Amino acid sequence: MSFQAPKGVKEYVPPQASTFYAIRAAFAETARRAGYSYLETAVFEDTQLFARGVGESTDVVSKEMYTFTDRGGRSLTLRPEFTAGVLRAVLEHGLHRGQLPVKVWTDGPVFRAEAPQEGRYRQFYQLDLEAIGSEDPAVDAETIALAWQWYTTLGLTQVRLLLNSLGCRECRPIYRARLQEFLRALDLDEATRARIEINPLRVLDDKRPEVQEQLADAPLIGDHLCAGCKSYHDRVKQLLADLGIPWEDSPRLVRGLDYYTRTTFEFDHPLLGAQSGIGGGGRYDGLSEAIGGPALPGIGFGLGLDRTVIALEREGVEPATPARCEVYGVALGDEAARAMFTLVNDLRAAGVAADMAFGGKGLKGAMKGADRSGARFALILGERDLAARAVQVKDLTTADQTEVPLAQVVDVLKGKVQ
Template sequence: MSTFKAPKGTYDLTPPDSAKYLAVREALSAPLKNSGYGYIETPGFEDVALFSRGVGESTDIVSKEMYTLTTKGGSELALRPEGTASVLRAALEANLHKLGNLPVKLWYSGSYYRYERPQKGRYRHFSQVGAEAIGAEDPALDAELIILADQAYRTLGLQNFRILLNSLGDKECRPIYRDALQEFLRELDLDDDTRRRIDLNPLRVLDDKRPEVQKQLVGAPVLRDYLCDACKAYHEEVRDLLTAAGVVYEDDEKLVRGLDYYTRTTFEFVHDGLGSQSAVGGGGRYDGLSEMIGGPALPSVGWALGVDRTVLALEAEGIELELPSSTSVFAVPLGEEARRVLFAKVTELRRVGVAADFAFGGRGLKGAMKSANRSGARFTVVAGERDLAEGVVQLKDMESGEQQAVALDALVAEVRQKLA
């Protein structure tokens, strides 16, 4: 065993479990690839100011959870705690919004880092699949993203998740609500940290999950009562489009999400089988973020879905994903000549797209057949000196147990035909 261990709050993904994570990543991104979203990849670290400006100074993410570092040149960097600010920065830097085709639709997949108290479903290093639609203010775009996430979860077989939906208003109506909320909150018995939030971003106080805070929030002013006509109409259209698409959602007037950049539509996917860390994904509209980080006005909407949390949700529902075997053919050579010949055949099979593996390390027949079994291969190819002298190999069907001699020259064609 190594003297080193994975850092606290992190985990290693190793086979065979890692195959499940890859399948989840694939399922979450598949509807996006099918809907005009192009892949984007950004660095694992960015300028600290990108997150403090975009995500917000008052958020826990920026004030308590960011991993920051100072480079030898004196630059202040942070490991990315979320994806949206990085993706928008990259899109602006590459001038994607100037190519004349708005919205710019992007999807991404990667690791994110937050210094949090580790618990089940909450890690300091975690994996997400995300999507952003940049540069268009259109309720159909908000609805599209929610529908695609719903579709992704359903293709995995998940059923016990709920979609929570709210509107956070815009720069016209939210300030009026903010004043009313601040007035209400200042009368409450809150700790100093929470009091500071009242001035910075009072909506964050609504997001405080502590029971002693939630108890005092009964009777707090509700954003829905302060929405301007434009925001009301926008939100109604999002709701109508979801209903028409057969997507079930719940209106949640307290849903605010933990990032400062959200405006109008905000949503969360929660799974009741996950205990306190019930959110499996979420997102919303962020119409002012581009200006916050020095770009032009680019109204945008997006989401991020947690790969780790989705795997936990599958486990909570007892769903076993059907994962294709990583090996179709396993070759077992008996003797030096057979090693050389079968290794060449394995290479040939791989070149025509057949997943093939080989008994490395010169083990005997018994040990090699154990490896063949563990590989999950559908066929095993065995050959010794006598077989090769006759120009054949033994092809064994691992499901039926049937074995037949196949001409060496015809092996690749025979295997391809049987697998088809």
């Protein structure tokens, strides 16, 4: 039998993997320039971290988590999202006792037991960025702007920013009661009715048409914001406008996790159909207390790498990727192969992407390898060249060929490819 990847696992292999790598690298640079440090967190956590942090009423916790009991009888869960684990790591390692906000980012696979389809996988990949310890609308605007800058850097032009506020501890309970009153009067199934009592905002996030039809006249959180939340939200929008970032008011946007407060946002791409959400996030000012930490405000986002790759393909955009090979060595004979092996490694040490033909191929076969490698230059080294202490440098785009002394070839090629 031959093994295959489990159902719902998206894998990236060449050449598509180069795009996947390039967009991660672009994000790393975007985050670095804004003062965000990288951290690596656990892939699995205590199940209660997500139950208390994400919310037991969410589909993520109630239906989609990969939970297992380890040999010590502990209940553990593969991370279904990043924020709760990142905040746990910040608290555990005392990062919040230093300069605030703590600005960190991470990336990697996350896991949800969903019905697989294009853009929705059981193992999928996210970029995560968090700013923890500051309640400032400028921090909200910064996180949104960094995601927008990343999409723009990649060359995407059809991304839409949807924006909403979910209020705070003062005004949200009033809205919650008003929303519950409205929802209780609707014709809903028992599971949805139970959700009304636990977290009625989850009902607004129900994608079923028969539910959405009944929500047309549902009260909006924006009409129930306190003065402080309204002023905060207006400031965020003003700062985004100052940066020239367009947004669309989305009064029913609630996202799928319980910890969001105030600023909530989503990035949407119309060419992705039903899976048009390619990233999003928001403020989570009560999450630290929910998982046993001190009062510590925060905001962050998760951006879907899988859906971003699809969006780039739909728009016909190919991000710039580093050359896999810039110089390809072709050696004719055992002694030439030995010398070429050293030369290729010298080129790599000098910062030049280099490869060579292996297996004692003849000139014709080796040159086919040079063409397939994508290299701009081929180095051809035979017994005569060795005797002359020189190597033939062939430009594969023009077919021009010159002889260069072996002692100078690394410096010559370094100047040509950089």
